[in-house]
Amino acid sequence: MPELPEVETIVRALRKGGRGDVSIVQRRIHSVDLRWARTLASPKIEDFSKRIIGHQITDVTRRGKFIIIHLDEGFILVHLRMSGDLRVTAPPIPAPAPHDRLIITFEDGHGLIFNDPRKFGRVWLTNDPSEVTGNLGPEPFDLTFTPGIFYQNLHRRKKYIKSLLLDQSFVAGLGNIYVDESLFKAGIFPLRLSNTLSIQEANKLLEAIRETLKDGINNNGASIDWVYRGGDYQNKFRVYQQTGKPCQICGSPIERIVAGQRGTHYCPKCQPKGVDK
Ligand SMILES: [Zn+2]
DSSP: OOOOHHHHHHEEEHHHHHTTBBBOOOOOOEEESSSGGEEESSSOOHHHHHHHOOOBEEEEETTTTTEEEEEESSSSEOTTTTTTTEEEEEESSSOTTTEHHHEEEEEOOOEEEOOTTTSOEEEEEEETTTHHHOOOOOOOOOTTHHHTHHHHHHOOOOSSSHHHHHTTTTTSSSSHHHHHHHHHHHTTTTTTTGGGOHHHHHHHHHHHHHHHHHHHHHHOOOOOSSSSOOOOGGGGOOSSTTTSOOOOOTTOOOOEEETTEEEEEEEESSSSSOOOO
16 A cells, blocks of 8 residues: 555656656646546546636645645545555547556546556545545654653553654554564554653654654555555565564564554564563
């Protein structure tokens, strides 16, 4: 599933060009072809088309794992979920591929295609993105999200740290890859209870999350899903899906456990079970 670095990479490409695609900013929408009805969460297709055709895209941003396409009036939000991808095509618009769910054509002949083999991805049109993004937690890079606030939030809960970091209402944008890699970087055992972390550990963990995400973004995300194109971060994994391989720091074999129904990878020596004083 695309996580913050993959979504950010897609957002930057849509905004400025990249991944072999051109920017969609300033293009004006000419037509809409919805090829899988449930892809469009709201409103109904007739209303969606009426409200976006003739309108211009002014910016593309991200909140958590949501892509926010700003129009001169309203916002199109896209959540890629398991397997979604957005690509921009040059004119003429190609014949639809098997998993193309929504095709937006621009007046200049370019197209924006939402492709989603597993059909879990969703698209919304709204005047208020927060109506769709709901109660998302803080953005990891938001500087008002301080180590002190992070520590307080950790201590308000009593959950496995791995599960809590996956909870989008606790912090936005993280998924299985970047949580495992961040916990390794911070030297914290994934099944530690969140309220047992010291202020120093909370500090270290927030820094590790930011560095790991930044590293992911700098490598254009991770291409482990056959649908996500162009990432290199899979070559930088130190624990994620590295079960049995030697830890790059201490040489111990990386282990896999299940935490909150998610496969979790860690180094038993670098991430000891006990509370680190
Ligand atoms: Zn190790």
